[in-house]
Amino acid sequence: MTLDTIDALARPHCLAVFGALHPGAEDGAPGGTGTIVLIGPSEPGFWPLLTASGEWRDGAPDPVDRWSKRVIGALAEGLGGTAIFPSDGPPYAPFFRWALASGRAWASPVRILVHDRAGLWVSYRGAVALRDRLALPAPALNPCESCAARPCLSACPAQALTGEGYDLPGCHAYLDTEGGHACLSSGCGVRRACPVSQAYGRLPEQSAYHMRQFHK
Numbered sequence: 717m718t719l720d721t722i723d724a725l726a727r728p729h730c731l732a733v734f735g736a737l738h739p740g741a742e743d744g745a746p747g748g749t750g751t752i753v754l755i756g757p758s759e760p761g762f763w764p765l766l767t768a769s770g771e772w773r774d775g776a777p778d779p780v781d782r783w784s785k786r787v788i789g790a791l792a793e794g795l796g797g798t799a800i801f802p803s804d805g806p807p808y809a810p811f812f813r814w815a816l817a818s819g820r821a822w823a824s825p826v827r828i829l830v831h832d833r834a835g836l837w838v839s840y841r842g843a844v845a846l847r848d849r850l851a852l853p854a855p856a857l858n859p860c861e862s863c864a865a866r867p868c869l870s871a872c873p874a875q876a877l878t879g880e881g882y883d884l885p886g887c888h889a890y891l892d893t894e895g896g897h898a899c900l901s902s903g904c905g906v907r908r909a910c911p912v913s914q915a916y917g918r919l920p921e922q923s924a925y926h927m928r929q930f931h932k
């Protein structure tokens with residue numbers, strides 16, 4: 717089995733391998749895990765596929781998490797592995813740590829994760845823990861190293877997400893103002909400003925949904 721094989725199995729569900737690691741004892745993986753494979757949305761196409769699903773249309777809570785558990789759970793079972801989800805906990809699986817160890821995500825200048833394909837829109841729908849140690853590719857290039865303008869640092873109109881970190885109350889306060897409409901309807905302006913995010917193809921509707929969950 718290879719990461720490319722897993723990626724090919726994920727693609728019909730508009731999912732993709734977003735990185736992988738061989739966890740050490742300090743990485744919080746289930747015992748006996750040889751490889752953790754991180755799974756994220758493959759754009760374009762993820763949101764139309766998800767919103768056509770039964771989980772979205774049945775009106776019950778947490779459709780995105782329920783869809784992820786069904787689809788990635790089946791993927792993991794078919795691979796003989798164990799599915800792990802960011803929403804399961806406490807204790808929560810250390811996805812941030814795994815992302816940094818995956819060779820495809822880094823701490824951005826605004827301290828949130830940036831991914832080589834998804835940019836600041838990176839999200840992990842789940843992970844698959846496998847017993848085998850799969851071959852890992854060479855680490856990807858950190859896009860921030862060639863991003864001279866670094867628009868993420870100055871994009872927040874409320875100065876709530878900057879190189880100094882994230883001012884959560886300041887962000888929520890701004891979203892309650894008229895100026896916050898763009899963030900609520902299209903997603904966080906900092907995440908939108910990143911050129912890697914812009915090339916990823918995520919729909920504003922998806923970001924609007926997550927903003928509604930965030931700013932209830």
Ligand code: SF4
Nearest residue numbers: 824860863866868910
């Ligand atoms: S805008 Fe540039 S510096 Fe900021 S996260 Fe994106 S690639 Fe990195």
Ligand code: SF4
Nearest residue numbers: 872877887899904905
């Ligand atoms: S959602 Fe808007 S106000 Fe909040 S951090 Fe992002 S850009 Fe700033």
